[in-house]
Amino acid sequence: MYAIILAGGSGSRLWPLSRELYPKQLLKINTDKSLLEMTYLRLLKMIDEKNILSITNTKHFGDVKTQLSSIAHNPILLSEPAQKNTAPAISVSVKYLLDKGKDDTVLVVPSDHIIKDDKCFADAVYNAQKLAEEGYIVTFGIKPQGPETGYGYIKSSKKLKDFGLKVDEFKEKPDLKTAQKYVKSGNYYWNAGIFMFKASVFMEALKQHAKDIYDTLQEFDFTKNDNIEFTKFDKMPAISVDYAIMEKAKNIVNVPLDCGWSDLGSWDAIYEINKKDKDGNVKIGTTQVQECKNSFVYSSNRLVAGVGLEDIILVETSDAILACKRDKTQDVKKVFDKLKEIKDETHLVHTTVYRPWGYYTVLNQGKGYLTKMICVSAHGQLSLQSHNFRSEHWVVLSGTARVTLDNKNYILKPGSSIDIPVKVKHSLGNPYEEELKIIEVQKGDKLVEEDIIRYKDIYGRVKA
């Protein structure tokens, strides 16, 4: 059995915790594992890591690679050069498997959902596998937990096979009234975007129902290298696999899934899966709550206090705060879109950015300067680099810094500082176990992350 993990989504509905460049699947909300990591670990119980293929896009490649590398020895990860919805992502991944001679059953899963009962999920997958081997394309329909208007539905009234139901129809996201009717009837399931099929069966379905994708796919040859070239990939239509295949194919079967699934698609969903106190509140981080009911108070840095709140979501991050009525959490996307429109970067990145060697936090910035705290993990090493437009000044706060500057090496202890002039090659490393923290003061007229020329990098961020 093979698996494809779709890890290319860019979350807006969990803003301000999720950002365009740090989407939902990468988040660790009240856990030590991200949704992506949990997804991977769930599959590892069934499938060997050399048979699990993840696909993301260039924007998230670094972060996805870092997370997968923390749990797998040599995770296979493809990078899409453009965001094109699910059909191209799945199609390219299937072509990859076929090119590598792996024509077998393939499980396709999103990377940003939660499933509480892994065992129950595995059972459903094994059942689906039998159907997939018979030539069916399996879609896993979730038993609705309420009249959700945010999902598509699958109408399925009759049994088709031992473990499967006949698919009568795929339904678009309904309005509340229709959703209520669906749930009441008992014949509708949520479309969760989890699928299973034989690779060659899927390819045949593409040939029949999505000829443009099928034809473009013939230009890819993964027997030679694993790169997805932009010029080829860009010819793909941006279309979901539901529109492209599922709604058209005849050999579809629905395997119902009732394993504590949630797509955590809103703050309210996050509230729902968390443990509540006696007043129905969920509190994460440094919080103070007085006479609140059924509310969610989340602090990632600062003290967050709630007084007399009812059904309120309150989320604090280092650069943005959200307060939202629980039944309006779907509208958080509107704030995200508005920020994008007015070019407020708070939709895009956090002030804290994770890197393979650790992380940095922007402390403050103004005309001509920018101050960061840089935290380098044990034995972490920033690339050998230079900047065309900025000088830097480093002050060690704690730990020990190994600095290379213009081919000379320096060991700096707390309180020591060093100047990095414009255009001079330099690197920063932490030779020891103790975390290294430094303050970096950047000076220059053009202070952007992109002003970086990398010469050497232990995390493979320099192309040979």
Place this chain on the structure above:
Amino acid sequence: MYAIILAGGSGSRLWPLSRELYPKQLLKINTDKSLLEMTYLRLLKMIDEKNILSITNTKHFGDVKTQLSSIAHNPILLSEPAQKNTAPAISVSVKYLLDKGKDDTVLVVPSDHIIKDDKCFADAVYNAQKLAEEGYIVTFGIKPQGPETGYGYIKSSKKLKDFGLKVDEFKEKPDLKTAQKYVKSGNYYWNAGIFMFKASVFMEALKQHAKDIYDTLQEFDFTKNDNIEFTKFDKMPAISVDYAIMEKAKNIVNVPLDCGWSDLGSWDAIYEINKKDKDGNVKIGTTQVQECKNSFVYSSNRLVAGVGLEDIILVETSDAILACKRDKTQDVKKVFDKLKEIKDETHLVHTTVYRPWGYYTVLNQGKGYLTKMICVSAHGQLSLQSHNFRSEHWVVLSGTARVTLDNKNYILKPGSSIDIPVKVKHSLGNPYEEELKIIEVQKGDKLVEEDIIRYKDIYGRVKA
């Protein structure tokens, strides 16, 4: 006519904007003047600055002095060495005036209230003055704007004099039902803590009704110096002027006041006085509001977003966030008290602290280090100082720094840095108009504000 401004309160109900060390009277909420400054300016329209006496306590002395000095040439400011409620503060101030030979009518006002119509207020004061000259102790009763349970009430049904009403009784803070009865009857007024009397009349009232205060007062002699000695002041009972005098004296008269008064004693009161948009929202700072109603969204630093909120107060400061139902804003004090109890310093100070020369913001801190941004105003000058337990490292971000270190002078431009070793005398100044910003990295085992020995200070913070 003389005036006494009571500027010693320490606010808890406007947390997180007010702190124990930065109380309500010092705040500038959506204005360029603080409540204290507005109070002083209101009095200046009637009274010469040499006849206005302010009294605060040692904790707030520096900040109060800085604010008053920005609007008066030579403001008179007494400093209480302990916090003892209003009766001792007013009594000592009256003794000060008498010792300086100033026996005339005295207006007593809190420093943390707002009065919209200064002209209307002045008219009431001039009327009260006439009564005070006749030997009455005037209390200004506010016409109630609703059944507030947070104030004491004055029962006053009959006319006593041209501008005054007979005071039947002072009433404690009532419950809601009683407050509603009071307001309906039309014979009750809010006790706003604004008074007027002849200095000698007040002294006589003390002698009669508060003998302990009167006796202790005889030990003070302001003809010699203006210091309030702790050993003497500490003998004073901590009691309000209402309990000590007003509720007992017979020569009390109520001059009603209807001039747009508010004590801004809660976030809801702040909401009420601000201009609202068509949905009844008040937005201050960087905010994003979607489908909110009758809410108050306040950002002092970061982006604050509200979605679907109704009757919610949302306040962001650099180190704490509050979300509160509008009718529960009186309970914010409970959060403040809780923080005090668990020794969370967020009740005490802000991460941004104002000083006569500018301000500093704590950017981050950890074991053995603390990083600040220091901002020095045009021609500002930090005291010549040294530290016993910490070294400092300064990096100039913008502007020009004049540094004195061990009797040598240095001029530092952006990007330059300098080390300040432990125990070495140093000072930092801004010789020019452009604001000076530096990053200060402190290193040491004991990093506290109190580790400072001052040798010279242009703001009088070094005692001769």
